[in-house]
Amino acid sequence: MKKNLLLLSLAVIVLLYACEKATVKQGLIIEQVEAKWVPDSRVDVFDVELVYSQGTLLVKGETTIAEAKDELLAKLGQTDKLIDSLVVLPISSIExxxxxxxxxxANLRDEPKHSAQLVSQTIMGTPVRILKQKGGWSLVQSPDGYIAWTNNSSLAFMNEAEFDAWRSAKRVLVLSDGWLEDGFGHHVSDLVKGSLLTVVEKQKDKVIITLPDGRSGSVESDIVREFDMTGDLPALKGEKLIEVSKEFMGLPYLWGGTSSKAVDCSGFLKNIYFLNGYILARDASQQIKYGQPVPLQVEALQVGDLLFFGDAESKKVTHVGMYIGDTEFIHSSGRVKVNSLDETRENYSGYRRASWLGA
Structure with a gap:
């Protein structure tokens, strides 16, 4: 009897060991596919779970990359019988x-609830792609590629035809914070820099506009300019970059903030460049991947260059500012302010100088 129990125990151990090895192998396959297709989870989704059931491997979860799903199923299917429950976003049933x-x-959060961490924001007139919905929330992808949850009350939903009509409509870009007002001087909505509004009619000193949800009103014509996405990108001018950045001086820091109400470091730079015709990636660690590298020498810098800061040992980027000339850079740290890389200056930041990683 003892011998039989011992043999049974050994068999269970061997079976468990075999299952563990298979799990480790499959886990490595998932990691390899994810590393290849979704190296940045902020701009793509790859959430996969494997479940064994009666000799069959159930593959469930979701991803935004159809090719990643195809490769994963092909590799897992070499050794297991599969049931495919892996969904490719956006959800096909969303009209x-x-x-x-x-x-x-609109606040973008890492979970579909108001108490979740704020990770980014979109401002009025920003288009987003709907990936899936849960309750009164939508998982959206903004023009910079960022994926996060936002409350449905902040969005005007459109089908393909409605969205095409909105994109082809005549629009203006808001250059200063202000108010959209009705014909009686009552506030319809507040406006922030960078808002995109659809033009209904131009008058002498006002522009009649409509919002994505159908509300309408007027704005002073001197705080907007025509918005046109056709043609070449505008030339970046150092003096204009400085002028726009100085309009944010003293603005409070807000983790996840990207508007002229409050900004984090990368949200601040996104605003400056968007108002000058360019869309930057959302986070500092993403922004450093674009553009031409500049030597870590003050003499090599030009106005408008992005300066990246972080941990010198790990080389992890955690902060970004913009060079404005004469050894100085503007950034959001506590508030939007100007610091210098020259230790003889009163506004010198030794902490930033020591943590300067790239430009």
Whole structure:
């Protein structure tokens, strides 16, 4: 009897060991596919779970990359019988797969609830792609590629035809914070820099506009300019970059903030460049991957260059500012302010100088 129990125990151990090895192998396959297709989870989704059931491997979860799903199933299918429950986003059953931000700013969070961490924001007139929905929330992808949750009350949802009509409509870009007002001087909505508004009619000193959700009103014509996405990108001018950045001076720091109400470091730079015709990636660690590298010498810098800071040992980027000339850079740290890389200056930041990683 003892011998039989011992043999049974050994068999269970061997079986468990075999299952563990298989799990480790499959886990490595998932890691390899994810590393190849989704190296940055902020701009793509690859959430996969494997479940064994009666000799069959159930593959479930979701991803935004169809090619990643195909490769994963092909590799797992070499050794296991599969049931495919892996969904490719956006969800096909969603009728209106586009939306436009219809509040002055919409908060983007890492989970579909108001208490979740704020990770980014979109401002009025920003188009987003709807990936899936849960309750009163939508998982959206903004023009910079960032994926996060936002409340449905901040969006105007559109089908393909409605979205095409919105994109082809005549629009203006808001250059200063202000108010959209009705014909009686009552506030319809607040406006922030960078908002995109659809033009209904131009008058002598006002522009009649409509919001994505159908509300309408007027703005002073001197705080907007025509918005046109056709043609070549505008030339970046150092003096204009400085002028726009100085308009944010003293603005408070907000983790996840990307508007002229409050900004984090990379959200601040996104605003400056968007108002000059360019869309930057969302986070500092993403922004450093674009553009031409500049030597870590003050003499090599030009106005408008992005300066990246972080941990010298790990080389992890955690902060970004913009060079404005004469050894100085502007950034959001506590508030939007100007510091110098010259230790003889009163506004010198030894901490930033020591943590300067790239430009």
């Amino acid at each position: 209106k797969k586009w939306a436009v931000t219809t509040l002055s700013l």
